[in-house]
Amino acid sequence: MTGLGSHFKIILTLSWRNLWRNHRRTAIMLGAISVGVWAMIFMTSLMRGMVDDMLNQGIRNLPGHIQIQHPDFLDDPSVVNSIGEPGGELLTALTQNGARSWANRIRVPAVIASERESRGINLIGIEPAAEADISGLPAQISAGRFLQSNQDKGVIIGAKLAERLETRLGKRVVIMSQDPDNNIAERGFRIVGIYQAELAAQEEFNVFAARGTLQKLLKIEGLVSQIVLVDHDYRDVESLYRRVEAVTPDGLEVKPWYEIDTYLAVMFNMMDGFVLVWVIIIFLALSFGLVNTLVMAIFERVREIGLIQALGMRPGLILYQILLESLLLLLIGLALGNLLALVTIKPLESGLDLSAVAEGMAMMGVGSVIYPSLTLYDVVLANLVVVLLGILTSILPAWRASQLDPVRALNTH
Amino acid sequence: MATTKPQQNAGIHFYALLLLGLLAVSAPTWATEVETPEPRELIRAAMEHWRGVTSYSEMTMTIHRSDWERSFSMQAWTEGDKLSLVRVTEPKRDAGNGTLVKDQSMWTFSPKINRILKVPSSMMNQSWMGSDFSNKDISKSTDIIDQYEHRLLKSENLGDHVVYTIESIPHEEAAVVWGKEIVSIRDDFVMLRQEFWDQDDILIKEMEATEIAIMDDRTIASRMRMQKLETPGEWTEMVVDDIDFDVKMADNLFTLSNLRNPRQ
Numbered sequence: 104m105t106g107l108g109s110h111f112k113i114i115l116t117l118s119w120r121n122l123w124r125n126h127r128r129t130a131i132m133l134g135a136i137s138v139g140v141w142a143m144i145f146m147t148s149l150m151r152g153m154v155d156d157m158l159n160q161g162i163r164n165l166p167g168h169i170q171i172q173h174p175d176f177l178d179d180p181s182v183v184n185s186i187g188e189p190g191g192e193l194l195t196a197l198t199q200n201g202a203r204s205w206a207n208r209i210r211v212p213a214v215i216a217s218e219r220e221s222r223g224i225n226l227i228g229i230e231p232a233a234e235a236d237i238s239g240l241p242a243q244i245s246a247g248r249f250l251q252s253n254q255d256k257g258v259i260i261g262a263k264l265a266e267r268l269e270t271r272l273g274k275r276v277v278i279m280s281q282d283p284d285n286n287i288a289e290r291g292f293r294i295v296g297i298y299q300a301e302l303a304a305q306e307e308f309n310v311f312a313a314r315g316t317l318q319k320l321l322k323i324e325g326l327v328s329q330i331v332l333v334d335h336d337y338r339d340v341e342s343l344y345r346r347v348e349a350v351t352p353d354g355l356e357v358k359p360w361y362e363i364d365t366y367l368a369v370m371f372n373m374m375d376g377f378v379l380v381w382v383i384i385i386f387l388a389l390s391f392g393l394v395n396t397l398v399m400a401i402f403e404r405v406r407e408i409g410l411i412q413a414l415g416m417r418p419g420l421i422l423y424q425i426l427l428e429s430l431l432l433l434l435i436g437l438a439l440g441n442l443l444a445l446v447t448i449k450p451l452e453s454g455l456d457l458s459a460v461a462e463g464m465a466m467m468g469v470g471s472v473i474y475p476s477l478t479l480y481d482v483v484l485a486n487l488v489v490v491l492l493g494i495l496t497s498i499l500p501a502w503r504a505s506q507l508d509p510v511r512a513l514n515t516h
Numbered sequence: 517m518a519t520t521k522p523q524q525n526a527g528i529h530f531y532a533l534l535l536l537g538l539l540a541v542s543a544p545t546w547a548t549e550v551e552t553p554e555p556r557e558l559i560r561a562a563m564e565h566w567r568g569v570t571s572y573s574e575m576t577m578t579i580h581r582s583d584w585e586r587s588f589s590m591q592a593w594t595e596g597d598k599l600s601l602v603r604v605t606e607p608k609r610d611a612g613n614g615t616l617v618k619d620q621s622m623w624t625f626s627p628k629i630n631r632i633l634k635v636p637s638s639m640m641n642q643s644w645m646g647s648d649f650s651n652k653d654i655s656k657s658t659d660i661i662d663q664y665e666h667r668l669l670k671s672e673n674l675g676d677h678v679v680y681t682i683e684s685i686p687h688e689e690a691a692v693v694w695g696k697e698i699v700s701i702r703d704d705f706v707m708l709r710q711e712f713w714d715q716d717d718i719l720i721k722e723m724e725a726t727e728i729a730i731m732d733d734r735t736i737a738s739r740m741r742m743q744k745l746e747t748p749g750e751w752t753e754m755v756v757d758d759i760d761f762d763v764k765m766a767d768n769l770f771t772l773s774n775l776r777n778p779r780q
Contacts, residue, residue: 289691
């Protein structure tokens, strides 16, 4: 038996010509496939962009990829659950072959008061020099200045909080909290900077002061709440986590971001599955059109198929020819769809501004500008799904065509 | 935060409320000896004047709002400027509510829930018993001496007395939100008036002595009113109905168990 290969050229020619016999129908189907593929890739890249943004922001607010803290701190973020500033082996590990950057942080619940209002806040003691690498805070200062040293006596509050307190840059506020003995710790601070975060909730809640100043205020000299480590990519913190955990003294807890914020972790893990489901849903809609096109093409050619069968073409080759026809259709559609996606995503990579719906986006923890992120994985997935499932759905009509009885087929009108 | 009461501050504290405001004196020596007193010393002398002095008083507090008004009768014990205990006697449904202040710590007791609560820092700015005084006003002590820069604005004669008007500006790091306070003290230590200005030089609230009386041989402001300028129809008034000085205090008076189970 001569293999299918030897007939390939003839079959290919037949398929190709058959494809363009009803060129309008083929064009419509090509349009459907390319729009479908475009939707798969484009929407996926938007979702990826949004989730990336959400994860980045979320992790930045944690605020690190990995955190070291007192075992009870996450459950009860009070000043009692402080830890010593890193020393010894841990310090060596952190500074020499550790993270991209790391910093100590103090974090306590506090109350801020102006002449007219007072509000509950999250008071964060930072090390200004290290902070630039860890959070985007220095870049978010919209008025005034950033903190200058660990002993800086100023405080930085959010624009929204300033509005609520009816205060502004340059004025004094009083911050009250408690020291480890439950005594009231309070002090006047001058507002030296106002920051604007992407999310209003943070602006209202997070207040930043220098680490040393807060240690003195809270009577916890030498103690901090957390040690924060930031690595290059949040997707890949496992090895750093292992290294740091190995040298962290007993009694301290080391946690990567995905254990601290399980919501973010679930988002992250779900994303791949989500993309697959999305691609398959679009394909399902597409497959009806595809099957219909093939069924119609076959239906129109029943006599013809009967004739070539009568002339000696084996059923296998008919199946082969129709599948090839379907594959050509899919490949051209995919090529167009991929091109379309590329052309639409590239110009948007500098950011898709959705400030009109910023409030709704903020509720999801996403900023108002989306940066679509095109990943090879998603493109390959979409193409593979379309080709494989496309061929699969074509098998049934093709198989039925190949099983036609030549005598009956020839007598069909 | 649910309740966001404007903050009061170190200037008036419970002790001030009860006594300092009602500052009394039999023989104000410094006033005659020093012609233009150092303002800081003036305030210190006013504070010193009460060190070690004990008192028992019965007072009425009236909280006035535009659409309602209510009064409490209270008993209060003080010892110096660090210890005080207040207990509500009338109306019946509030009777037994108490507040104990020791140094800068503050506890409240409510018989309805039979619990003593240490007032945490987060609640210090909230209103004390619904009045125009905050918990902080009640518990703060003598920080006004050291946390402010004092300046004598003027001294004027008012009847038989000299009235000193002192401007007090809080230090940079003082836990005080005000831009400045202006205090008028008579040479017999009666505080006539205390004004609280914000950092833009707008008067926010003031406390004023509206009646001055001699009780138990000391001159005190027997009626004082706290008022916020932004809400003209709202004020809180404290009236001293009766006061005894230098009373003997039981050792267990300023204790948590006494706050819960009155033994006087």
